[in-house]
Amino acid sequence: MNLRKLGSQGLAVSPLGIGCMGMASETYGPADEKEAIATLHEAFDLGVRFIDTSDIYGPFRSEQIVGKALKGRRDKVVVGTKFGIVPADPSTPITEGHKMGVDGRPSYVRSACDASLQRLGVDHIDIYYQHRVDPDVPIEETVGALAELVHAGKIRHIGLSEASATIVERAHTVHPVSAVQAEYSLWSRDIEDHLLPTLRRLGIGVVAYSPLGRGFLSGRIRSLNDLAPDDYRRVNPRFMGENFQRNLDLLDELAAIAEEMDCTTAALALAWVLGRGADIAAIPGAETRVHLRENAAAAKITLTDQDLQRIEKAFPKDSVAGDRYPAEHMPFQG
Incomplete structure (x- = not known):
C-alpha cells in the first residue's frame, strides 16, 4: 500500500491500519x-x-499481544497506542453499566508510557494518543508531558482521540499534533462540521476509528442474536430497538451498491472513508484473518464521482438512528 502522511512531523502510515481492541477486549x-x-x-x-492499540484494551492484554506479533518485525510497522482511560469499576461488566475514568496528569502520562513500552516490547512508540480528554487537567499540561516524552525519544509523534476542535487548537500550540483519532464512517460524520476543517487548517491528519460502524457496516450483524451476551454493542443506542431496524434499512441500500460493484459492504464502506482525503487513515478492527482480507480489499477500490453520489443518496449524512454511545459513555471533548 502507498503510504499516507499524517501531520507535518514525518508520520507516514498505510492508508489501512488495523485496530486491535477486539483482539483482547471484552467489548x-x-x-x-x-x-x-x-x-x-x-x-x-x-x-x-x-x-492501533491502547493500554485499556484488555486492559493491557492487547498491547501484550501486539508486542508478541511485533517480534522480528518492529522496523516494518508504525505502532500507535493510547493512554488516559482508566477502569473505574472493572468488576462490573460493560453491558451492566461498567464506567471508565480518565487521567491526563503529567505524572500519569509518564508512567503509562513506560508501562506501554514494556508491554509492547519496543524502545519507542510511533504515535502516542491521549485516549480521552481529562476535563480536570488542562490540555496544555498533558501535551507538555507528551512533548517531554518526544524529547526523551520514548515517543515519536503526539496524537489525541475524541478531542474537540478547540482542544486540538490549544494542544497544537504546545507541541505539533500529528493526528487525531475520531470516529468516522458512513454512519458517523460529525467531524465534517467543525473538527475536520480545523485539522486540515492546522495540517493534522485523521485516524478514523470504527470506520465500519463497530462492525455494523460489514453486514454481518442482522440481529442482537448475532452478538455475544457480553458484547458492548448490546447497549449501544444504534443497535437497539427501532434504531437498529432503521439502520438495517440504510445498510441494505449500501449492500445493493456493493453487490453491483462486486465487493463487500465492508470494503465499500472503507473505500468511502479512504476516499475522503489523503490525510485520512482508517483502522478497522479485524479479529480474524477472514475479516482482515475483506477489509484489505478496500485499498484496491477507487470510487468515481457517480459512485459517491449513489452512496450519498443511499446513506445520507445524519440519517443514522441513535447516538454514537450510551449517554454515560459519551466522551468529554471540551
Missing part, C-alpha cells in the same frame, strides 16, 4: 490470542503498516 465478546497474532502477521504481509 466485542471473546477473543482468540493465537488467531489475533496470526491476523497481525498476515496484515504485515498484505502491506498493512499501521497498528
Whole structure:
C-alpha cells in the first residue's frame, strides 16, 4: 500500500491500519490470542503498516499481544497506542453499566508510557494518543508531558482521540499534533462540521476509528442474536430497538451498491472513508484473518464521482438512528 502522511512531523502510515481492541477486549465478546497474532502477521504481509492499540484494551492484554506479533518485525510497522482511560469499576461488566475514568496528569502520562513500552516490547512508540480528554487537567499540561516524552525519544509523534476542535487548537500550540483519532464512517460524520476543517487548517491528519460502524457496516450483524451476551454493542443506542431496524434499512441500500460493484459492504464502506482525503487513515478492527482480507480489499477500490453520489443518496449524512454511545459513555471533548 502507498503510504499516507499524517501531520507535518514525518508520520507516514498505510492508508489501512488495523485496530486491535477486539483482539483482547471484552467489548466485542471473546477473543482468540493465537488467531489475533496470526491476523497481525498476515496484515504485515498484505502491506498493512499501521497498528492501533491502547493500554485499556484488555486492559493491557492487547498491547501484550501486539508486542508478541511485533517480534522480528518492529522496523516494518508504525505502532500507535493510547493512554488516559482508566477502569473505574472493572468488576462490573460493560453491558451492566461498567464506567471508565480518565487521567491526563503529567505524572500519569509518564508512567503509562513506560508501562506501554514494556508491554509492547519496543524502545519507542510511533504515535502516542491521549485516549480521552481529562476535563480536570488542562490540555496544555498533558501535551507538555507528551512533548517531554518526544524529547526523551520514548515517543515519536503526539496524537489525541475524541478531542474537540478547540482542544486540538490549544494542544497544537504546545507541541505539533500529528493526528487525531475520531470516529468516522458512513454512519458517523460529525467531524465534517467543525473538527475536520480545523485539522486540515492546522495540517493534522485523521485516524478514523470504527470506520465500519463497530462492525455494523460489514453486514454481518442482522440481529442482537448475532452478538455475544457480553458484547458492548448490546447497549449501544444504534443497535437497539427501532434504531437498529432503521439502520438495517440504510445498510441494505449500501449492500445493493456493493453487490453491483462486486465487493463487500465492508470494503465499500472503507473505500468511502479512504476516499475522503489523503490525510485520512482508517483502522478497522479485524479479529480474524477472514475479516482482515475483506477489509484489505478496500485499498484496491477507487470510487468515481457517480459512485459517491449513489452512496450519498443511499446513506445520507445524519440519517443514522441513535447516538454514537450510551449517554454515560459519551466522551468529554471540551
